Structures are given as C-alpha cells and as structure tokens.
Amino acid sequence: MTWIAAVARLRARREAGVLVTVAAARGHAPRDAGAKLVVGRSGTWGSIGGGNVEAVAIDRARELIAASESEPELMEFALNDKVTNEHGVQCCGGTVSVLLEPLPVVRAVAIFGVGHVGLELARVLARQDLDLHLVDSRAEILAEERLAVLSDAVAQVRVHHTPLLPEEVLAELPPGTHVLIMTHDHAEDAALCDAALRTSHLGPVGLIGSAAKWTRFRKRLATEGGHDDAAIDRIKTPIGLADLTGKTPATIAVSVAADVLRTFETQES
DSSP: OOHHHHHHHHHHHTOOEEEEEEEEEESSOSSOTTOEEEEESSOEEEOSOSHHHHHHHHHHHHHHHHTTOOSOEEEEEEOSTTOOOTTOOOOSSOEEEEEEEEEOOOEEEEEEOOSHHHHHHHHHHTTSSEEEEEEESOGGGGOTTGGGGGTTOSSEEEEEEOSSOGGGGGGGSOTTOEEEEOOSOHHHHHHHHHHHHTOTTOOOEEEOSOHHHHHHHHHHHHHTSOOOHHHHTTEEOSOSOTTOOOOSHHHHHHHHHHHHHHHHHHHHO
C-alpha cells in the first residue's frame, strides 16, 4: 500500500496517525530523502529504511498519537557505532533527519437542511479540512448539478438523502460531530432536536431560528420529549456570531461558519 493510500485509510477509519518522512540524508543512509512511513496505533505502512531509525521513529510517532499532539517534530540520527539506544546500533556512517507529522482525526460537521443558507454554509465549510455531511429529505436539493459548487472542496463531502426520517442519520455520524439543524420544516427541526438530545456521541448541536421558535421548541422538548433543562441546554440557538446581523443566506452562512470554527479552536485550547 502506498503512503497516500495509508493516510486515506486512516482518515476513512477516523484513526489518528503520523506521517514519517526522511527530510534529509547525508552520507550513507538506509533510505534517501523523501522516503515515507505511515504509523497508526496498531499498524505501519511503508518504510524509512528499517533498523534503529525506523524503530525509534515508530516509538516516537505512537507517543505523539497517544498524546494527541498536533505539531510536527524533527528527529536527528547519527548512524555510527558510537551511538546506541534501545533498538541497537546502526552504523551506516551517515546522518538522517526525520520529520514526524501528526495526522489527527479530522473534525466532522453535519448540516441538516441544504436550502439557501445550508448550501452557502456548505460552500464555506467545504474549504476546511473536515468531514462534511449534507443531509436533506428533498432529492432535488441534493441533486448533483446543485451541489456542483462543492466539486473543488477540500473537505470530504458526504451526501445523505433521507426522504422519511432524517434523524436516523444522527446515529451514523462520527463521534463528536458538530450538528447544525436548519431544515425547511419546523416539524423536521423539532424531531431532529429531540433525536440529537437522545444521541450521546454527538458534539455541539446548533439550531437556526428565532427566539419565538426556540421558546416553542424548548417547551415541547421538555413536555413531550421528557428532556430536562441541562439536556435541552446542549442545543445552541441562535447560531452564528451575535454581532453579525445580516439576513442574506451568504451572510448567515459566514456567521455560522465562523462560530463553528471558533468552537473548534476553543475545543483545542
């Protein structure tokens, strides 16, 4: 398996890893600059030459994974018989610099409702390195030609057409997914809010709408849904930046996207 395929596999499985690259090789060394190795929690793909250099790099890569480190790290190796360590001697005679680049599990966002605002929001978030789930009960909203504006997305875009029960998608989303509820139907929004509060593995949940809409929803979630105040408070509404008050779909989308990205940064700090 190529290192590119290995990185793609880790991403698809939502597993953290480290990309190890020979950044520089001087004198005699097992591999030339550019050789790559991908390290996961339980497997490796590729090679930077085997022996002491590779073994030490794998050990350090797994330490970075365990610590959820995100910053790259450079390691230097002198390959001579005077340098020993846990994995023995490697005396090729040269020196090697190895770059370790953490491959964290990417963030995930799910937009329920890909109407005017939802599509504009998808266009903004699609420029980020994340998994972007687009969910709608209307087939025409998810038509290929309509979503063509996302064809150059950086994000991995996944489309879910759910004509009957969009809330069933919630159980399929990755742990920690940031959920944004903005469908065309208030009844659908209400059902999604109720289902989201019953789905424990999700991240933040946001609902678009007015204060009056939320007052009705909050009462219904308490009386019909049986949710207590602490659970209901998991839902943030309104969403977006409070001081950005424009009402066009593009302005709302920028506001909501900025709020989401700020949440991500807060979670990392």
